[in-house]
Amino acid sequence: MEFVDGRFELREIQKLEGHSDRVWSLAWNPATGVDGVPSVFASCSGDKTVRIWERSHSTGSWDCKAVLDETHTRTVRSCAWSPSGKLLATVSFDATTAIWENVGGDFECVSTLEGHENEVKSVSWNASGSLLATCGRDKTVWIWEVQPGHEYECVAVLQGHTQDVKMVQWHPTMDVLFSCSYDNNIKIWADEGDDDDWVCVQTLDEPNNGHSSTVWALSFNSSGDKMVTCSDDLTLKIWGTDLTRMQSSDGYAPWRHLSTIAGYHDRTIFSVHWSREGIIASGAADDAIRFFVESEDKDGLFTSKVDGPTYKLLLKEEKAHDMDVNSVQWSPGEKRLLASASDDGTIKIWELAPVPC
Amino acid sequence: MVLGLINANPVIYEKKERRVRGAPSDADEYAVEPIDEQEIFDILLNDTQKICIFKYPEHPYSLEELKVITEDAIEVNDHRSYVRVTFTPTVEHCSMATIIGLCLRVKLIRSLPSRYKVDIRVAPGSHATEAAVNKQLNDKERVAAALENPSLLDMVDECLAPTYG
Numbered sequence: 001m002e003f004v005d006g007r008f009e010l011r012e013i014q015k016l017e018g019h020s021d022r023v024w025s026l027a028w029n030p031a032t033g034v035d036g037v038p039s040v041f042a043s044c045s046g047d048k049t050v051r052i053w054e055r056s057h058s059t060g061s062w063d064c065k066a067v068l069d070e071t072h073t074r075t076v077r078s079c080a081w082s083p084s085g086k087l088l089a090t091v092s093f094d095a096t097t098a099i100w101e102n103v104g105g106d107f108e109c110v111s112t113l114e115g116h117e118n119e120v121k122s123v124s125w126n127a128s129g130s131l132l133a134t135c136g137r138d139k140t141v142w143i144w145e146v147q148p149g150h151e152y153e154c155v156a157v158l159q160g161h162t163q164d165v166k167m168v169q170w171h172p173t174m175d176v177l178f179s180c181s182y183d184n185n186i187k188i189w190a191d192e193g194d195d196d197d198w199v200c201v202q203t204l205d206e207p208n209n210g211h212s213s214t215v216w217a218l219s220f221n222s223s224g225d226k227m228v229t230c231s232d233d234l235t236l237k238i239w240g241t242d243l244t245r246m247q248s249s250d251g252y253a254p255w256r257h258l259s260t261i262a263g264y265h266d267r268t269i270f271s272v273h274w275s276r277e278g279i280i281a282s283g284a285a286d287d288a289i290r291f292f293v294e295s296e297d298k299d300g301l302f303t304s305k306v307d308g309p310t311y312k313l314l315l316k317e318e319k320a321h322d323m324d325v326n327s328v329q330w331s332p333g334e335k336r337l338l339a340s341a342s343d344d345g346t347i348k349i350w351e352l353a354p355v356p357c
Numbered sequence: 358m359v360l361g362l363i364n365a366n367p368v369i370y371e372k373k374e375r376r377v378r379g380a381p382s383d384a385d386e387y388a389v390e391p392i393d394e395q396e397i398f399d400i401l402l403n404d405t406q407k408i409c410i411f412k413y414p415e416h417p418y419s420l421e422e423l424k425v426i427t428e429d430a431i432e433v434n435d436h437r438s439y440v441r442v443t444f445t446p447t448v449e450h451c452s453m454a455t456i457i458g459l460c461l462r463v464k465l466i467r468s469l470p471s472r473y474k475v476d477i478r479v480a481p482g483s484h485a486t487e488a489a490v491n492k493q494l495n496d497k498e499r500v501a502a503a504l505e506n507p508s509l510l511d512m513v514d515e516c517l518a519p520t521y522g
Contacts, residue, residue: 022501046501074505075501075502075505077498093501093502093505118502119502121498137502164499166498182492182496182499213492214492214496232492232495232496267474285474285497286474322471322472323471323472324497343471344471
């Protein structure tokens with residue numbers, strides 16, 4: 001792979017200020033940043049607001065285009081754009097999920113989803129935009145079906161985790177849902193029948209080479225046959241499946257542990273995101289951002305006994321922020337553009353660039 | 358909130374003599390003074406005096422007198438911006454352990470520069486659900502959510518409020 005021998009540096013492109021409390025999460029609009037559409041992302045914060053940032057054609061810098069407030073009454077924990085980029089879902093400690101529509105540059109709250117008992121922590125749209133998943137402190141995962149007229153019908157309440165569920169994420173191509181939790185486990189949910197019979201088809205737990213503490217986040221590689229998870233146990237874990245089997249069996253094929261990236265992080269890893277070209281970025285409570293790539297070097301003394309892929313540290317950016325890094329997200333458009341969100345209240349845009357010779 | 362007497366007969370310890378902090382050096386009045394264990398201890402106890410008479414009306418003693426916190430149980434590395442406070446609940450089943458830990462964390466968040474990383478834990482072997490208490494106290498999402506809960510926040514503020522007389 002081209003990264004192995006090259007040297008990279010992380011250049012700070014811009015530091016965005018505006019939130020008055022910690023920034024928990026951010027999400028790039030997947031329909032922007034390509035074909036001349038200026039790239040847009042949303043950020044959400046302990047200040048109870050969501051901010052929409054858009055890159056200026058003329059200056060190339062990101063500006064705050066909208067502040068979505070007066071809807072959530074507590075921390076907005078995370079946000080996600082629908083695949084078309086037309087809708088933004090936000091979830092809050094106030095127990096609600098809000099759906100926002102971009103109407104000529106103005107964001108209108110077109111729906112509010114209620115049902116969770118308390119804090120909602122994560123939200124994810126499936127690949128087609130027909131389903132939405134949410135999860136929260138009440139230990140449940142909810143699946144909502146998108147219906148005409150901004151109606152959302154809850155089609156399943158999934159119970160299985162024994163503690164609060166930190167994140168939900170749909171598989172990038174299949175309608176299979178992944179959740180990770182304070183109970184240290186990752187659960188995989190699939191629809192077993194025709195009538196919304198969602199069940200847990202696999203649990204990746206500690207006896208299966210899983211994590212030994214809270215699993216905070218997960219991300220898929222571009223083809224969807226690998227997944228990376230990050231944890232309070234200071235490791236990243238890589239999981240893999242047989243994609244052909246997954247597609248032929250209508251969703252489910254077992255996932256197995258391939259590799260553990262340990263020894264690099266000093267404090268809780270809150271966020272992990274896999275770029276389309278295969279670079280794993282992590283954001284952690286030690287204020288650093290790290291980048292890992294698969295290494296083809298399997299001749300090493302310590303790696304030869306492992307049949308899974310090995311990963312090496314490409315770059316570590318110390319003090320990327322003044323406080324914890326809560327979220328790292330690769331831009332869908334330009335290559336190697338990353339946004340990070342922090343407890344220090346700022347968002348930073350970075351470019352991972354080769355060091356000039 | 359109604360609480361029974363969790364520990365009817367706590368052992369009360371004498372308050373320790375304070376070391377007198379050295380006067381700031383005249384040589385460089387702008388020099389940054391590193392934060393040390395005693396300063397953290399003072400933040401947690403002296404400055405607030407009564408961090409733990411809260412909800413123990415039967416026991417109007419400070420955390421120091423109950424030896425819930427001792428200076429020895431505070432680790433500080435100013436260079437690395439790191440503090441770890443290890444506290445010892447008076448009984449193994451102390452249901453107040455998480456609220457004491459939450460108060461300690463909030464007090465430190467409010468007092469220390471934001472660059473500081475704070476770990477709070479109960480002393481090894483001092484609590485029946487030690488791992489669960491430690492996990493909860495160090496999950497910042499749970500801490501953030503707890504502090505948005507008005508009644509919990511009131512309780513924490515009440516604990517941390519200076520008392521007079």
